[in-house]
Amino acid sequence: MGVELELQLVNSRDCDLTRAASDLLSQVAKRAHPGEIKPEITESMIEVSTGVHVRYDTLTQELRAIRGVLLEVAEKLNVGVCGGGAHPFQHWSDRRIMDAPRMKHVSQLYGYLAKQFTVFGQHVHIGCPDGDAALYLLHAVSRYIPHLIALSAASPYYQGVDTAFESSRLNAVFAFPLSGRAPFVQTWDDFNAYFGKLSSAGIVDSMKDFYWDIRPKPEFGTIEIRVCDTPLTVERAAALAAYAQALARWLLVERPHRIAEDLYLAYTYNRFQACRFGLGGEFVDPVAGTRRGIGEEVLATLEALAVHARELGSEAALGEIESIVRQGNDARWMRERFADSRSLPDLVWRQVERLRARA
């Protein structure tokens, strides 16, 4: 598994997003650090990614090391770095697109959508033995997408208002033409045929043009789960990745689901419930037709995963997941802090401090 995190860059004065990515990157480039630290579409975002990990503890270590380097440089430049799925009060029209050909192209193609896409997600890569297994995993994991959304949700505020959603970030992704779910193809050959058709029709150039919730990444031999908001701490990011890893192992080893188009019956409904209500949302089992809370669903899944977590050495991570269900996700933490101070800038600064704090 591997993790990519998009982080927010804010100034220390009014805590609004600021232009700092290039300055930060030029300083980071001078230091040795694990993983990668890369630019994103606007100057107010930065992306960090880890190498390939089998174990949860080494993943956590690497994320902490990257955070260390990043914060050291950020401190020198007086820039705050924080997690969270969206900046609570930035105005998208103030954003500035990175000076790089691909970014300029995206911006030209999508217009204001590109700037509105200033949202911050966590992407989790899970390695697969082969292409067919990847597609099995992709369809099977889609049933659990609401879990990951609800557990990671950290964007209740957007453009200065409380959206009532726990994760408002995903609403910004919907606007893109190639967003949503991947097509229902079950073998790697079928997938290539599908890609070939779109690509010869000139709709896509590469996998990067798909904004799906889960997409295969053939270069890495992984599937990439893209629905998580960036959590407020790197420790939580590692726990979410470990949850996805255990889930994948369980699904691939025990194959508990038969893949059928019916798996997607309740997909958008469940996804909406997770975005809107978080762990308190409702989950409809697409096959059995039963419904229960997303939180309960996660707890039930954790029981099924316990054996696999022991194999993978990630029991601690699943313990952290359980505590999110019991004590609330980051969106809840953010709402509580805001209720405390009634100030969104103050909330952002607490997010900055939260990322900095050693767990």
Next chain:
Amino acid sequence: MSDLFFLPDLASAASQLPWYALLVLAAALAGEAVQRWLRLPRLLGWIAVGGALGPHALGLLDQAALDALQPVLDLALGVVLFELGQRVDLSWLRRNPWLLGTSLLESAFAFAAMFAVLLALEVTPLLAAVAAAIGISTAPAVVLSVTRDLRAQGQVTERALLLTALNCAYAYVAVSVLLAWLAREYAANWRIIVLHPLYLIFGSLALAAAFAGGALGLLRLLGRRRDAQFLCVLALVVLAVWAAATLNLPVALALLGFGAAIRMLDRRRLFVSLDFGRVGAILLILLFAIMAARLEWALVPAGIVAGGVLVAARFAGKALGVLALAPLAGLPLRKASLLALALTPMSGVALVLVHDTSRLYPQFGPGLAAIVVAAIAMLELLGPLCAHFALVRAGEAADEGR
């Protein structure tokens, strides 16, 4: 009584108020024109109109009118420095001490370079030192105004604002100390020599701390509503300007300190960061126009060579200071050069310093004035252009000066 008693009495109607409005109007129009057609900073238009209408050119604004505008000028300067003070984050110096080093170095080098040039021009050492000390400061109004015009953000912008705030403070402290030496020249007794600078420096700081403490207390009661905070802070700034002027303290230093202290003492982030928006814009227009009107352009030819050399020396000193520590302070050399360029402007504060100096010690004023005025006149036009160019080239402008 005249038969035509119902016609207005034009002579008495021509009081000050409409003239100020016309000044603002003309300056604003010129500013927009400069911005739209030349794509240059608006404030060049304001300066041009002020200079043209002033007593040393067309004379529409005479000396009496300018004197009457002095309180407005003080207020505008106070607002600008307050805004600068509350924009800079002094705790950054703790996190990146090389910035403090950069600031001390650029100020020291600029001072040394200007001092050497003036000595070579056979200015007496004390006068040379005062002029060099005045030249340390970067024009806060220019840097703020250009930053706001371009909606610039980034390392060059933030560092230019921080270094400007610091070098203004150094300039005030240095000038206060040098004025004490000057007092000795003029045979004042030792108490004045010691007490006057102490009074100016610590009086300003005490005033700043008192106002910041009071402001935060009020804000705690008011809450975070932006409108309420704006009115409250604006009123306090006016009061602080008045208090500083009444106590014979330097308005600029006191207000700079007020702004910085309110930011530093505000641990609970009560204070919503604010800029003075449209009110600030009017004050800025008046500030630049009045400053330009007061500039004695007639002195420029006499001092043009000396002034030019002085400007070059000042720039070289600042650039050397900024570049020397750039790698340690975490800034690539290209951006460091742009930062040095952004520190070029010199105007308002320097002129006020010359003015204050010459008011306190009339014998001293004119000799120095020609050189400084010529340098200021050059930088009045070049400075904003340099700052504008630096921020645009650094890629920190929101919309490339559109």
